[in-house]
Amino acid sequence: MTIKVLAIDDSRTMRSMLEVALTEAGFAVELAEDGVHGLERLGAVDPDVVITDINMPRMDGFGFIDAVRADGARRDMPILVLTTESAETLKDKARKAGATGWIVKPFDESKLIAAIRRVAPRVA
Numbered sequence: 001m002t003i004k005v006l007a008i009d010d011s012r013t014m015r016s017m018l019e020v021a022l023t024e025a026g027f028a029v030e031l032a033e034d035g036v037h038g039l040e041r042l043g044a045v046d047p048d049v050v051i052t053d054i055n056m057p058r059m060d061g062f063g064f065i066d067a068v069r070a071d072g073a074r075r076d077m078p079i080l081v082l083t084t085e086s087a088e089t090l091k092d093k094a095r096k097a098g099a100t101g102w103i104v105k106p107f108d109e110s111k112l113i114a115a116i117r118r119v120a121p122r123v124a
Contacts, residue, residue, distance in 0.1 A: 006047035008038035010056040035059025069098040078119035
C-alpha cells in the first residue's frame with residue numbers, strides 16, 4: 001500500500017521540491033500552503049504522515065500541530081517538521097507540541113524518505 005503524505009509549506013518552490021522527491025519515492029503526495037489549508041486538506045486526504053514547515057502565514061506549524069493533536073482521532077499521526085530553523089528551543093517546543101521528528105532545510109532526499117518510512121504506520 002502506498003504511503004500518503006500531506007506536505008505543508010508556504011513556499012511554492014519547497015512544495016514543488018517535496019512533491020517531486022516524494023512522488024519519485026513512490027509516495028502519494030498532497031500539498032497545502034499553510035497550517036489553515038493543511039487542516040482543511042487533512043480530512044479529505046487522511047494522510048499516513050504529515051510534513052509541516054514552522055514559519056507560515058495564517059497558521060504556523062506549531063498551531064497546526066496543536067490543532068491536530070487536539071483531535072483525539074489524530075493524536076498519533078506522525079508529524080515531521082521540515083524547516084530552516086535549527087534552534088534547540090524551537091525543537092523542544094515542537095516535541096512538546098507533539099511533533100514526531102525535525103528535519104532542517106535544505107533537506108537530503110534520502111534522509112527525508114527514510115524518516116517518512118520510519119514513522120509511517122505499518123500497513124498490513
